[in-house]
Amino acid sequence: MKPKNLIYTFVSYASNFATDWGKGTPVDGIQQTAALAHKYNIPVTWIVNGGSVPIIKDWIKDWHEAYGDDVILQCPMYGQDPRNRKEEFKKLLTKDWDIVKDAFPWVKTKVAARGQISPEIILALEELDFQGVWGYCWEQTWWDGISHRGIPWGFWYVDSNRYKIPHPGKGKIVGCEWTARDFNATYHSGSPCIYSTDPNDVLRAGLCTGENIEYWKKVFDEYLKNTDHNDSVYFLQQQESHEMEYTERFQVFPASHVTECIGMMDLFFQYITQYPITMTTLPEAILKYHDSNPVTASSYILTEDSPIRPDTNEYTLTLGGAPIGPWPETFLYYDNSCQMAFLKGECTPHTLRSYIGKWNMNEEFTETIPQVFITDYQKTEELITLTYEIGYHNPIPFGLTYWDDLTDYELDFCSEEAETKIIQNKVIFLRFSLTGEKKTVHLQLRKRK
Numbered sequence: 216m217k218p219k220n221l222i223y224t225f226v227s228y229a230s231n232f233a234t235d236w237g238k239g240t241p242v243d244g245i246q247q248t249a250a251l252a253h254k255y256n257i258p259v260t261w262i263v264n265g266g267s268v269p270i271i272k273d274w275i276k277d278w279h280e281a282y283g284d285d286v287i288l289q290c291p292m293y294g295q296d297p298r299n300r301k302e303e304f305k306k307l308l309t310k311d312w313d314i315v316k317d318a319f320p321w322v323k324t325k326v327a328a329r330g331q332i333s334p335e336i337i338l339a340l341e342e343l344d345f346q347g348v349w350g351y352c353w354e355q356t357w358w359d360g361i362s363h364r365g366i367p368w369g370f371w372y373v374d375s376n377r378y379k380i381p382h383p384g385k386g387k388i389v390g391c392e393w394t395a396r397d398f399n400a401t402y403h404s405g406s407p408c409i410y411s412t413d414p415n416d417v418l419r420a421g422l423c424t425g426e427n428i429e430y431w432k433k434v435f436d437e438y439l440k441n442t443d444h445n446d447s448v449y450f451l452q453q454q455e456s457h458e459m460e461y462t463e464r465f466q467v468f469p470a471s472h473v474t475e476c477i478g479m480m481d482l483f484f485q486y487i488t489q490y491p492i493t494m495t496t497l498p499e500a501i502l503k504y505h506d507s508n509p510v511t512a513s514s515y516i517l518t519e520d521s522p523i524r525p526d527t528n529e530y531t532l533t534l535g536g537a538p539i540g541p542w543p544e545t546f547l548y549y550d551n552s553c554q555m556a557f558l559k560g561e562c563t564p565h566t567l568r569s570y571i572g573k574w575n576m577n578e579e580f581t582e583t584i585p586q587v588f589i590t591d592y593q594k595t596e597e598l599i600t601l602t603y604e605i606g607y608h609n610p611i612p613f614g615l616t617y618w619d620d621l622t623d624y625e626l627d628f629c630s631e632e633a634e635t636k637i638i639q640n641k642v643i644f645l646r647f648s649l650t651g652e653k654k655t656v657h658l659q660l661r662k663r664k
Contacts, residue, residue: 220442221450221492222500225257226349228328228455230289231266237457237465240267244459249278251477255484258283260497262328262349264291265311272318279321285496286319287326287349288312290336301335305343312343324498330361330393334576337375340388347389347501348373349451353396354407364405365568365579367549368392369449370504371511380570380580381511381551389501394453397434398518399545402556404538409525412452414476415468420537421526425478430523432486439490441516444638446507448514449500450492454480511551517638519544546616546642553612554580557642560618562603563587569611582611585649599624599660608649615645617658627661 227248231240245261252259261275263286278284291307308327315322326347327340340348352361353368366379372386397410404410409420412434417423422430438450454476461470488494495503504512524539531537544559554568568580591602603615621640629635633647633656645656 216439217442218439218490218492220445221439221448221490223257223450223487223492223494224260224452224497224500225252226260226262226287226328226451226453226497228289228453228457229261229267229271230264231270232457236467239464240270241455241457241460241462241465242270243462244456244465245271245274247459247477248454248456249274249284251480251484253278253282254481255488256282257484257488257494258285258496260284261286262289263287263315264289265314268314268318275319279319283496285498286315286322287328287347287497288315290327290329301339304335305339308339308343322498324502326498326501332378334376334378337373337378337388341375345388346505347391347497349391349393349497351390351392352407353392354401354405356405365554365581366390367511367514367554368396368398368516369451369514370447370500371549372508372551377570377574377576379576380573381549383510383551385509386511389504391449391497391501392451395434395438395450397521398437398516398547399520399542400540402518402545402547403540403542406534406538408534409531409537412450414454414479415458415472418472418475418479419528419530421528421531422523423479425475426482428479428482428486430521431479431483433521433523435483435487437518439492440639441518444515444636447504447512448516451497511549513550514548515636515638515644516547517544517641518547544641546638546644548614548644548646550612550646552648553614555614557614557616557644559642562589562615562617564614567611567613571612585613587615594619597662598627599658601658603645603654603656603658605649605654605656607651607653610651611649613647613649615656616642617645618642621660623663624660625663626659628657628659630656630658632656633658 229245325345328349330350352363356362372382373388373390374380374382395412396407400410401407442448457465458467520542525537546557548555555564556566558565567582569582573580585608588604590604593600633645637643
């Protein structure tokens, strides 16, 4: 493992609300959340708005000096879609950002928070020189009015005209997910809210309690394992401060849930800080992403099933039930052109999503999988050789995998048009594109001497 390659950010809503589920600024929850994170020297990225900044600015200034805390701006709750009202949305956003800039002159990287995202949102943020937007939800549909199935996980450059698709080059806005998900269970179950790192969601699902976070540890360990073959693996975690208090202002969840979440977060922070991972704020991580990546960085994730299962209860049934597997070991991949998933032992993608030429943001970008023939396969004590043949197919990004014990093996030869990567000595991944013509790919691995 390369723990430094795991980029951990902790984000917390600290905004002023006037809703049917709470009114005001959750000062008790903010203090409680800060105390938990700072106990382990974890910097907090606070999601603020114009209403909360005057109330908590002195605290954040102190926490910035002591722990490196930072802020991002909650987009105005101006409907769910400011279509045809972009200029008015920009005025509201600018008004709140001016409050942030005046209170925190050290804030340089402009990042917005928004769950319901649209092309108009991204365009408005670009025009106001924002560099990132937090709030994307990998594989999510319907819940909280968010349907983002088909997007990448982690960090990626957003195409402003196609807000669910990576920019083909270096976009102006880095898209960031809401909170980290269990890769294997989320992909196979289609239930990203259940299998997540959101404290209240996993508590309600019965996956963790204030005394037991074995499920969270397993999820975190999966991310750690994937630092071997990625320059950066992003683990974003979020908890709303208004869900960390039970007062006259906010009673989103029962007081017992607040107590349980405090216990869960305390145990989790204790667990992750034993590793030399990169603890940072979201603005710092986004700035580094801009500096390091000329295009959306490819992500290579090998993930296995967890034996810990959710309960069957009102919460999980409301989400459509809780699929419980077991599910096979799975390799997940994306770049700025596509996203693919491969099941253990299978050479062709189980899911292939192409971003090229896609404009309908109501679809999931899924492509049919072409037939692949293995016309030559040999395995000796020294060599593994394969020849893949693919017939005529419409041009799409594509990839293949070969699963085996690849300990001590290294790439000896592959057709020059294919990129290759060996993942955890379990699978080799070949990434190339189909052009519409027949394709033959030769692969040879040789045992190291």
